[in-house]
Amino acid sequence: MERLEIMMDQLLTSKRGRMTALCCLAFVSVVGRLPAQDKAAAKKEPPQIKVVAPFGLLREVTTTVIIRGVNLSDVTEIRFPELKPTPVIKIKSKGAAPAADKVSVEKIGNTQLEVEITLPPGAPLRATPFIVVGPNGQSEAKQILILDETKTVAEKEPNDGFAGAQDITLGQTITGILSPGQKTDVFRFAGKAGQKIRIEAQAVRFGSPLDPFLLLHNSEGQLLAEIDDGLEISDPILEFTFLKDGMYFLTILDAHDLASPIHAYVLRTGS
Numbered sequence: 428m429e430r431l432e433i434m435m436d437q438l439l440t441s442k443r444g445r446m447t448a449l450c451c452l453a454f455v456s457v458v459g460r461l462p463a464q465d466k467a468a469a470k471k472e473p474p475q476i477k478v479v480a481p482f483g484l485l486r487e488v489t490t491t492v493i494i495r496g497v498n499l500s501d502v503t504e505i506r507f508p509e510l511k512p513t514p515v516i517k518i519k520s521k522g523a524a525p526a527a528d529k530v531s532v533e534k535i536g537n538t539q540l541e542v543e544i545t546l547p548p549g550a551p552l553r554a555t556p557f558i559v560v561g562p563n564g565q566s567e568a569k570q571i572l573i574l575d576e577t578k579t580v581a582e583k584e585p586n587d588g589f590a591g592a593q594d595i596t597l598g599q600t601i602t603g604i605l606s607p608g609q610k611t612d613v614f615r616f617a618g619k620a621g622q623k624i625r626i627e628a629q630a631v632r633f634g635s636p637l638d639p640f641l642l643l644h645n646s647e648g649q650l651l652a653e654i655d656d657g658l659e660i661s662d663p664i665l666e667f668t669f670l671k672d673g674m675y676f677l678t679i680l681d682a683h684d685l686a687s688p689i690h691a692y693v694l695r696t697g698s
């Protein structure tokens with residue numbers, strides 16, 4: 428620094444030198460501020476979870492789950508604060524996330540984790556929060572849904588038309604994904620005259636980019652009922668009372684005709 432001051436004194440003895448010195452001072456001033464600015468720019472935000480797919484999980488079953496959001500590339504830990512014993516979790520991959528049809532990056536983020544989760548026996552059958560933790564802090568909590576293994580079935584592809592409809596029983600809960608090339612999932616079940624059914628689609632409330640749309644047809648292919656949204660949410664509840672015994676078809680699709688590996692849903696059927 429002392430040597431720099433001597434050089435500056437020499438430069439200030441001439442007009443040209445004074446100009447050069449002013450430039451030097453400006454340069455030193457800018458360079459002097461850079462470390463702090465760099466530090467501020469380098470301060471990264473904590474991770475954010477936007478989507479979990481699938482979000483409905485069974486206990487004691489190892490499920491591969493995609494957690495998608497922002498700043499997830501350096502996440503080191505996933506915590507379920509309300510579950511004891513803690514689930515067994517293995518991070519299989521992390522990094523940039525692929526596009527998910529035409530869903531905006533603002534909605535679903537641009538990074539993802541692929542993790543294996545095994546929920547412990549005895550975990551309560553309800554929504555439970557989890558967070559992810561990285562070097563820049565921890566995320567806000569997101570919910571997954573713990574489902575009853577005695578009445579939950581996974582969809583089986585291909586089930587994208589009446590001909591390939593998957594047989595279910597009213598009372599079952601179904602977990603599925605509307606994936607590219609399989610944008611429609613169809614389920615077939617028996618109904619009785621006078622029976623009132625209630626079918627609830629869950630997706631948006633758990634962060635799924637899927638905007639569920641439900642349709643009910645009879646075995647002649649006649650549309651009996653359709654519904655897009657609930658009262659205050661894009662997840663609908665379809666209710667209908669059958670006039671006669673027969674086989675009926677329930678279809679779920681996306682209201683915007685989109686599909687991706689993270690367009691996850693849970694269907695709760697009942698009467």
Ligand SMILES: [Ca+2]
Pocket residue numbers: 582584603604605606609611612
């Ligand atoms: Ca499907």
Ligand SMILES: [Ca+2]
Pocket residue numbers: 638639640654655656657661662663682
């Ligand atoms: Ca909807």
